[in-house]
Amino acid sequence: MELTRRRALAGAAAIAAAPLVPSTAVKAAAPMADKQAPSYYRYKVGDIQVTVVSDGKNTSPLLDSFITNAKKEEVNAALEKAFLPRDVFTIYFAPLVINTGGKLVVIDTGNGPVANVNSKGAAGQFVANMIAAGFDPKAVDMVVISHFHGDHVNGLLASDGTPAFPNAEVLVPATEWKFWMDDGEMSRAPAGRMQGLFKNNRNIFEAGLKKQVTPYEWGKEVAPGLLAVESVGHTPGHTSYVLSSGSGKVFVQSDVTNNPNPFATNPGWHAFFDQDADVAEKTRRRVYDMVAAEKLQVQGFHYPFPGLGNVEKDGSGYRVIPAPWNPTI
Amino acid sequence: MELTRRRALAGAAAIAAAPLVPSTAVKAAAPMADKQAPSYYRYKVGDIQVTVVSDGKNTSPLLDSFITNAKKEEVNAALEKAFLPRDVFTIYFAPLVINTGGKLVVIDTGNGPVANVNSKGAAGQFVANMIAAGFDPKAVDMVVISHFHGDHVNGLLASDGTPAFPNAEVLVPATEWKFWMDDGEMSRAPAGRMQGLFKNNRNIFEAGLKKQVTPYEWGKEVAPGLLAVESVGHTPGHTSYVLSSGSGKVFVQSDVTNNPNPFATNPGWHAFFDQDADVAEKTRRRVYDMVAAEKLQVQGFHYPFPGLGNVEKDGSGYRVIPAPWNPTI
Numbered sequence: 001m002e003l004t005r006r007r008a009l010a011g012a013a014a015i016a017a018a019p020l021v022p023s024t025a026v027k028a029a030a031p032m033a034d035k036q037a038p039s040y041y042r043y044k045v046g047d048i049q050v051t052v053v054s055d056g057k058n059t060s061p062l063l064d065s066f067i068t069n070a071k072k073e074e075v076n077a078a079l080e081k082a083f084l085p086r087d088v089f090t091i092y093f094a095p096l097v098i099n100t101g102g103k104l105v106v107i108d109t110g111n112g113p114v115a116n117v118n119s120k121g122a123a124g125q126f127v128a129n130m131i132a133a134g135f136d137p138k139a140v141d142m143v144v145i146s147h148f149h150g151d152h153v154n155g156l157l158a159s160d161g162t163p164a165f166p167n168a169e170v171l172v173p174a175t176e177w178k179f180w181m182d183d184g185e186m187s188r189a190p191a192g193r194m195q196g197l198f199k200n201n202r203n204i205f206e207a208g209l210k211k212q213v214t215p216y217e218w219g220k221e222v223a224p225g226l227l228a229v230e231s232v233g234h235t236p237g238h239t240s241y242v243l244s245s246g247s248g249k250v251f252v253q254s255d256v257t258n259n260p261n262p263f264a265t266n267p268g269w270h271a272f273f274d275q276d277a278d279v280a281e282k283t284r285r286r287v288y289d290m291v292a293a294e295k296l297q298v299q300g301f302h303y304p305f306p307g308l309g310n311v312e313k314d315g316s317g318y319r320v321i322p323a324p325w326n327p328t329i
Numbered sequence: 330m331e332l333t334r335r336r337a338l339a340g341a342a343a344i345a346a347a348p349l350v351p352s353t354a355v356k357a358a359a360p361m362a363d364k365q366a367p368s369y370y371r372y373k374v375g376d377i378q379v380t381v382v383s384d385g386k387n388t389s390p391l392l393d394s395f396i397t398n399a400k401k402e403e404v405n406a407a408l409e410k411a412f413l414p415r416d417v418f419t420i421y422f423a424p425l426v427i428n429t430g431g432k433l434v435v436i437d438t439g440n441g442p443v444a445n446v447n448s449k450g451a452a453g454q455f456v457a458n459m460i461a462a463g464f465d466p467k468a469v470d471m472v473v474i475s476h477f478h479g480d481h482v483n484g485l486l487a488s489d490g491t492p493a494f495p496n497a498e499v500l501v502p503a504t505e506w507k508f509w510m511d512d513g514e515m516s517r518a519p520a521g522r523m524q525g526l527f528k529n530n531r532n533i534f535e536a537g538l539k540k541q542v543t544p545y546e547w548g549k550e551v552a553p554g555l556l557a558v559e560s561v562g563h564t565p566g567h568t569s570y571v572l573s574s575g576s577g578k579v580f581v582q583s584d585v586t587n588n589p590n591p592f593a594t595n596p597g598w599h600a601f602f603d604q605d606a607d608v609a610e611k612t613r614r615r616v617y618d619m620v621a622a623e624k625l626q627v628q629g630f631h632y633p634f635p636g637l638g639n640v641e642k643d644g645s646g647y648r649v650i651p652a653p654w655n656p657t658i
Contacts, residue, residue: 030433030468032378037369037462039656042362049361056656083639083650104359122657139359304653310412321412322651324633327368327385328451
């Protein structure tokens with residue numbers, strides 16, 4: 001055992017520290033960091049480069065009514081089984097920035113600047129993280145929206161109410177657009193959450209974007225390599241995507257499930273935010289049977305960051321296995 | 330459906346693009362990124378802040394001799410079951426930077442600058458990523474080494490052969506130190522890999538660090554909150570740690586397993602780099618039974634980044650369930 005230089009220094013420092021005025025020989029303790037790493041992650045799908053850009057998270061108390069057909073205690077048991085804390089539920093948000101080589105495409109936009117302020121930075125991180133990842137919002141060519149919930153569309157507007165991606169074409173599912181812009185649907189919608197969603201969508205798409213959007217149809221490419229796929233139930237026009245280039249292929253599921261714990265492990269559970277829960281469950285089982293059978297990688301908007309994984313059948317449900325983080329690209 | 334401003338612009342751009350000399354009205358395609366996000370991740374254990382700092386990865390062809398008691402085809406089947414590519418094996422490396430509030434402590438140092446050059450940046454990323462995370466190597470107070478394999482100790486030296494953490498006390502397991510510094514052990518070691526390890530360790534600890542190290546004993550705190558725990562087999566002095574503060578507790582396993590796929594799923598498989606494979610297996614089962622029973626989070630040096638997870642029993646083996654990425658701290 002050797003007397004180390006550091007030990008010798010520590011001895012000297014102890015002597016130097018004896019006066020009340022600290023000597024400069026005493027090293028200051030390193031400060032604690034106050035921010036997580038900017039949460040973005042890159043991978044390739046053939047010649048296409050995907051960057052998953054976290055919009056952050058929202059943790060709320062687990063409500064009795066959170067899952068309409070399971071008891072709170074059953075939900076807590078499922079969370080515990082997944083090594084997650086009881087009595088709270090965390091939702092993660094992961095928009096994508098896709099560089100097709102010719103076009104810079106954003107899929108969904110996160111919770112936006114108001115949510116960022118209200119959550120003290122926990123949510124609404126998308127623009128800050130995309131800038132950290134080297135992307136200028138002004139360089140975005142297309143914004144593709146999967147469905148019209150606030151965590152997907154609110155980021156379309158900057159804090160001053162103008163378009164956050166001022167040079168981008170905004171593409172929306174035709175069925176979704178028709179539903180939320182239909183005055184009859186709005187007048188028939190129940191008070192509370194559904195009325196709030198209609199009002200929010202009118203504010204974003206009418207007041208903010210002046211209806212400058214391009215509706216798109218399922219079964220067609222909405223951007224190079226990005227095929228729009230019907231996956232309704234969560235909302236009337238809810239859309240997923242198959243992103244492909246060369247032999248690379250990823251299923252961008254949007255909200256076919258929310259956080260896979262507990263919604264992939266328990267595909268029969270109905271979250272209160274699924275507008276047609278029975279149809280959403282059918283879609284969920286159909287999509288997960290397909291991606292499991294085809295061993296097709298899934299990118300999940302509400303999966304924990306970075307949200308890329310594979311799905312396998314597990315008893316009466318499914319298990320999502322995260323893809324290992326690649327420290328290179 | 331509205332005619333969008335973007336569509337109108339696209340029309341204008343098409344006209345502008347007609348001449349052979351491209352107009353400035355045609356937007357250049359966004360460049361592809363050439364680097365992954367700096368791979369670091371922060372979390373708290375009580376009052377202690379942990380930053381996992383990736384050193385990168387090493388992917389090599391899957392050798393017939395890689396696992397001494399399983400056939401290559403069995404290993405390939407295990408990789409495939411985990412949705413990993415056949416015929417190659419990827420090892421990840423995740424040193425830690427721990428801020429105890431008073432001390433900045435590094436656990437293990439990665440593959441070092443020579444490996445960084447040789448791997449074209451795939452490995453040896455530790456110092457670059459720790460700087461990206463806001464840490465100055467000069468501010469490190471202590472470097473704690475778990476065992477004397479190159480991917481843990483080579484980063485102790487900078488590219489010029491001087492200490493990479495010039496102000497840090499270097500703490501090493503007493504048993505490990507004794508073994509690798511023993512000339513008798515060295516003279517009896519088989520040629521090839523074991524002789525290479527001895528030579529590498531002599532180069533680092535004698536030529537580089539001039540033996541300026543502090544050996545530590547198991548069962549004692551080596552740094553505030555960091556308890557050294559015997560976990561031998563992988564090497565004679567291989568050490569794990571329990572990091573604790575307040576009610577927070579994490580088991581820092583070092584190399585009790587390598588990548589959990591396939592070494593946690595198949596705990597009876599013996600990797601060629603386990604020096605005493607039978608003892609390593611006993612340690613692996615003992616540790617994994619303990620962390621599974623206690624639901625104790627594990628930080629794994631060779632787990633895919635960020636390498637924090639829980640362990641559950643799964644058939645005759647164990648499954649590691651990654652902790653969800655927290656986009657805040």
